[in-house]
Amino acid sequence: MSVTIELAPETETQLQEAAARQGQDPASFVRAAVEEKLRRLTSEPTNGRTAANGQAGITLEEEERLLDELALGSEKLPILPPEANSREWIYGDHD
Numbered sequence: 422m423s424v425t426i427e428l429a430p431e432t433e434t435q436l437q438e439a440a441a442r443q444g445q446d447p448a449s450f451v452r453a454a455v456e457e458k459l460r461r462l463t464s465e466p467t468n469g470r471t472a473a474n475g476q477a478g479i480t481l482e483e484e485e486r487l488l489d490e491l492a493l494g495s496e497k498l499p500i501l502p503p504e505a506n507s508r509e510w511i512y513g514d515h516d
Contacts, residue, residue: 436451
């Protein structure tokens, strides 16, 4: 299948530069980008989660695993007093 798209001059320049950095011609670069996007759209459901860049995010299972890893060892962290959240406590050594 062939697709023709109109790009703004700045976008065309960015495409050519990005393709060159990857050692590809623009058509191969665009083909790979479309294939990657389609792979993400047809992979495991993301439960509505999206990454900060708007791309398909992670699955619920991946999110739970990452949060569990993040929490490992957290029981050893000290409990801070309430005043630790005050401006004076945070910036006490600044004038």
